[in-house]
Amino acid sequence: MNSNYRICGAALALLAASAMSAQAAEKVSFGTNWLAQAEHGGYYQAVADGTYAACGLDVTIVPGGPQVSGRPLLLAGKLDFYMGGNLLQAFDAVQQNIPLKIVAATFQKEPQVVMSHPGQGLDKWEDLKNADQYIIGDEGAQSFLQWMITEYGFDPAKRVPYTYNTAPFLANPKSIQQGYVTSEPFAVEKEGGFKPNLFLLADYGFSTYATTIETMDKTITERPDVVQCFVDGSAKGWYNYLYGDNKTANEMIKKDNPDITDEQIAFSIDKMKEFGIVDSGDSEKLGIGAMTDEHIQSFYDKMVKAKVVPAGLDIKKSYTLQFVNKGVGLDLKK
Template identity: 60%
Template structure:
């Protein structure tokens, strides 16, 4: 009898232990959808890393990444409630949401620097941004309404020197007295491959165009009703970016290439190297506060510049465009290489 009683007691104890640990192992996963603003590429790598290496799962998230593209407007899907999060290009989109009274808010800035550059021919021997003013500038329609207005107000560039940029590098390659817009992570690579020369690179962020880039944006309603979900997605994405830059990113790159068959290992490697070299993701405030960092001072500075450039209205409350609630917590700092 004593032996039977002891066996029952041990059985009950084992079941109690299993029950105690079961919730942690069998927790309900929150389904989350995240839309990017372009086809899969290294510039989205941290998000794919968090998906590929199971980081999102560790944070209780079952994430679906919905790539953008020329015919996909994922931001509209976010506004309509079809997506939970969106990767917005820069802070101007956040300001525009306030102007248009759209209830979206930026909750993290994965890029401390916007990758926007102007490229020059090596024969020009330009050493500062002002040296580009006499050149023919190849600028896209979107660029004309955003960063070029800043170039006009801050540096005195003239629209008379501008020709349309059609995302084809050939006009730049054949005209040695021209400069072409691009991203530091891609267009210099394309030019070098096509023309066999390394272009001069002027990163606008290093000359005062201090917008954040690759922000995580969501609906204000989600921030208010499910802040824990937002925090977990932000934290897991931050971890993903550290691991993508400094760890084994093979699985993430394989996922990117599967979704974008035109992507090559060479371009992926180049893009990652340039993100590190120019401090696109991890520099400035992120060195102390972690990737994703934002500050009120930085937002105010960029807002003031865009007001002076006539890009945004001065009467909007730009502070409604973002929240610092989910960043600046030092998440993932231990994953940065010590040397």
Template identity: 65%
Template structure:
């Protein structure tokens, strides 16, 4: 089994090197030996961005390598389906969106298993013009809402069943903010880490933000998925990748993330320093990565109770049928071990 080793520090002339040493010191001991690096590929679900930062951090500072993995990140994008590549055995791990994907796979008999949840909160938001709506409830049945097809078929159905939003107030969203900017009564979907930044740039104002996770949309997000065979055949590699990713996220949020951001911009040259900084700020402000259960269990945490709660809400909303054994769609074997808590204390002082 992979085992944890005590933290050690190394004297260095640069802050980046010191933080890298801290990360390596709290990581797991390699079961493969110093010279045997197991090649692993991890596919993201979109172009490189700060929302992938912890994974890039673990590559940049050698955290994955410290426990025996040579990790290659394969960025997603509009013409890339990394999940299909994982199903075909071409990549080892995939960054899932939220738990609905895993539930759907279970329904279809596809042996995809979530082994960690890097985001405790779905970053999906509804944006409105400043001061137009004073509460989440005041949006229901009134505001014209620009919602895409995927959102309409998932979280918007929950908004209808849970809060009384209506089909009639929904407007198709084409990922163009112009209709929202032109209508002060409207709302628009987005990610808390992205669209508010774009609206501020294009519209000259910061919109009001309603995070649907804070209204009860209780799914985990930015999951790490793999195939059931990978878990049974390579459990050490799975544990190393999960632990390395957790430590990567701790270092990315609370330490020196410059090397990770360099890798992000190498993979996505259009990503700006300003956008990265905004995304990190919002992930911290809204507790997207580190909040709730992670404060005691460590980043990546999941529980049976919360997955069951989300599943029940999706059944009630008609998004997915009841009667599924959702416990087959995830495992808690690789998380909830407090990995990264000591490192966070070292980096933050509390």
């Protein structure tokens, strides 16, 4: 046979294989729990650079927002995967007998911080309980504030509602306020003209995993290869987003959320790296998305002690280690 025919035949075979692969790509939807932002960057990166596609998934990211409730869409089968908040939601699902599990923990640390004004006698963690008021939202008041009261003696009477407006905090230099390390400090710097003190709750013992990947038990049982591909692809996406060229992913984020700025994105990425939000602790050896039984049990015990969750839950029903701790993506870290 003429060598040209052999070359053409090989090329046609390759094209046919590529076409079959494209046809075989399984459509998957992933719902985030807020508007597109850098805190979702690894997922966008995995779409942008073809990481999900490389293992057979055609992933659509469905952004959340103030008027979007993603978990009901997961329960109804409208989403394949959902971005959970932290472990408390998964514990609540066990309590309500909802058949879903966390399959990966993208954030080793929840980005939740308490901020204070510098030079006001509130420069150390142990000083914060002496603030005039604690500006904390309803959800925080029922979760991490209860832990702060139990573990460190904060005064529940000093709590005032946080309305997602930094003005009350800026107006009262003796106050402290909740926030995400990737978000509210940026607003304070812009609006207040100073850098607030930042106290990451995870560094003081509020040890929940966060920005989890949730899916239904049925998906785990019936489509384990899809779950593995999504978990692995997300881990690789996060390595490439944090340590590689993230320009295309950021353009996708800005397309889905036109109000976000390059400056805000850069600030968020910097803080995620500085505080080890995504890549620290167990992830340094086990890979991004890592989870351990011991870590989850320890957090659960703290929440029982703080009376945030009831004792006696079978928390093993809230997560699985089947898809994580395999070192996926470690070779991509620069």
